Amino acid sequence: MPRVSDAHRAARREQIAEAALQVLARKGSDASIAEIVAECGLSAGAIYGNFENKADIARYIAGRLLHRKIGTLDEAVSDGAVRSPADVLRLFMSLRRQPSDLSVLLQFWGESTVDDGLHQIMEERAAEFRDAIARALRPWAEVQPEAADGGAEALARRSAEVCLAMVQGWFANTALFGWLTGEEFLDGAERAFRG
Amino acid sequence: MPRVSDAHRAARREQIAEAALQVLARKGSDASIAEIVAECGLSAGAIYGNFENKADIARYIAGRLLHRKIGTLDEAVSDGAVRSPADVLRLFMSLRRQPSDLSVLLQFWGESTVDDGLHQIMEERAAEFRDAIARALRPWAEVQPEAADGGAEALARRSAEVCLAMVQGWFANTALFGWLTGEEFLDGAERAFRG
DNA sequence: ACCTGAACACCGTTCAAGT
DNA sequence: ACCTGAACACCGTTCAAGT
16 A cells, blocks of 8 residues: 555655755754754654655755746746747746745755765756756747757757856855846846847 | 964965865765865864864865965956956956866855855955956946946946856856856857847 | 874764554 | 664864873
8 A cells, every 4th residue: 555655755755855955044064964853843763764864855855946946937938928048037037036945056056066966966957947948048049040040949058058057157146145136137247248 | 483383384274275175076065074184194183273173174275266266367367458248258267277176166155155154255255356357347348338427337347246147157057067168158148148 | 382093072874662 | 654762883073191
């Protein structure tokens, strides 16, 4: 009878991950299992019955965190309107987002450079995110003069890679320094790269 | 006689920091004092005689790491030539740089969201870096039509903020995914934001 | 004055004993 | 079947004893 057990297990994992996310946002790499135990109301043993180890909890959270962001973007551009890279970024940056999520995302970037399992998850999610942006840019790419020879897909993809890198920059800059709103960043980029 | 002692102390700190940088690049947050001890050839006690604690070593390394990058940029633009934001970024990205430094920098970003002392160092260095870019952009800003009414300094500063955020994005994207060379990123940005 | 390394408190992980 | 929490190995930090 794995039905009940699976649902129970999924709920427990979610309960533990939610608690761990809170503690990570507060303490970062100083987050201890003892604190996660206190936050989720279970025991140390229960955590290790549901996750392989501490790094495994981070991997689970990373997958969920990025998945939500991507879904929200896909939904917002599903009307198929013509949107320039700046338009798509403006749309994405205007979506509601928790500042503490940004902190945890930056912690995951740092961990990724050293934890192969986490790195693989980040790469998968980044590829999904890039593809979502490329889909959103497709109508715009079709009407660009330099893509007349059938290169619209390549242009959309390359532009999506650039957009993703810019989102990363805006995330890092916002989480660390808070110098620029999304508007200011994009307006500034348009002025600086106008040509 | 603090002369000999100070020089000795500075050399010891450098020796320990250099060893810690190697271990951080390999192990990230799993780096242990025992490994740093093995790498630098001293004892645990010697480390705590020269640094307050493990986080203090990271702060010391962070200060040095970013300081070198800024100095190199300042030197490269000291001729005062007119350079657009894309030119300045192209110049900076072409400067030699260790990939392992990028990994450690990303780890520091993650830690910064949770370690106030490290965060303060990152903010100071980022402000220096932004000011260096703004100085490099000043000749360009002077000849922009929209800055005719004396707003050249404000334009240079705002553009420098945008450039720094883009460098952050390129660092993160390169360290994590390696999708784009500096050239491809800048060319793509010019095409995407041409207007 | 500076260094060593055993000692201490704490953390991640396990597993025998409970329900 | 799942949970508990004491027990273990290991890590960051200290400090008495060495030179």
